[in-house]
Amino acid sequence: MNKTKPTLAQQTYEKVCAIETILNSLLADSSPPVSARPLYLATAGPEMPLSVIRLEDASDYLPCFDEADLLYGIPGLPILMSYCPEQVMDIGEESYLVGPMVFFRIDRDGYTVSLQVADLYQLAEFLEEHSVILMQGGESFIAIRLD
Numbered sequence: 532m533n534k535t536k537p538t539l540a541q542q543t544y545e546k547v548c549a550i551e552t553i554l555n556s557l558l559a560d561s562s563p564p565v566s567a568r569p570l571y572l573a574t575a576g577p578e579m580p581l582s583v584i585r586l587e588d589a590s591d592y593l594p595c596f597d598e599a600d601l602l603y604g605i606p607g608l609p610i611l612m613s614y615c616p617e618q619v620m621d622i623g624e625e626s627y628l629v630g631p632m633v634f635f636r637i638d639r640d641g642y643t644v645s646l647q648v649a650d651l652y653q654l655a656e657f658l659e660e661h662s663v664i665l666m667q668g669g670e671s672f673i674a675i676r677l678d
Contacts, residue, residue: 547651571583594615620665627676661676
């Protein structure tokens with residue numbers, strides 16, 4: 532029997548579905564006003580797995596979040612990626628992110644809203660497609676290719 536290991540995107544999707552089920556049951560039990568609900572974002576890095584975080588914790592992962600960060604739009608998704616401009620490495624005409632990033636969703640009016648499970652699955656696919664191994668000075672490391 533030849534069983535293949537689930538991809539990073541599939542593993543993330545399964546974990547996020549479990550988290551969403553728990554969150555939905557908690558929210559159903561005590562429905563605070565929409566404005567009082569926490570906003571859920573995601574963070575990742577070349578050496579850090581995709582993780583769900585709260586908006587107020589974003590600066591713990593990306594200290595320049597919402598201050599001196601740059602934004603990168605994920606093609607085809609209403610999601611932005613925030614990252615520190617000092618952690619971008621340019622090689623030829625390509626740019627690579629070598630530090631952490633924070634992902635968040637925006638609505639039609641440009642306000643930050645919580646990510647959805649489908650967003651996390653698509654972000655995992657984005658990270659898998661854009662992760663590359665680079666070599667510098669005999670050392671290899673993982674980076675995220677920015678298009």
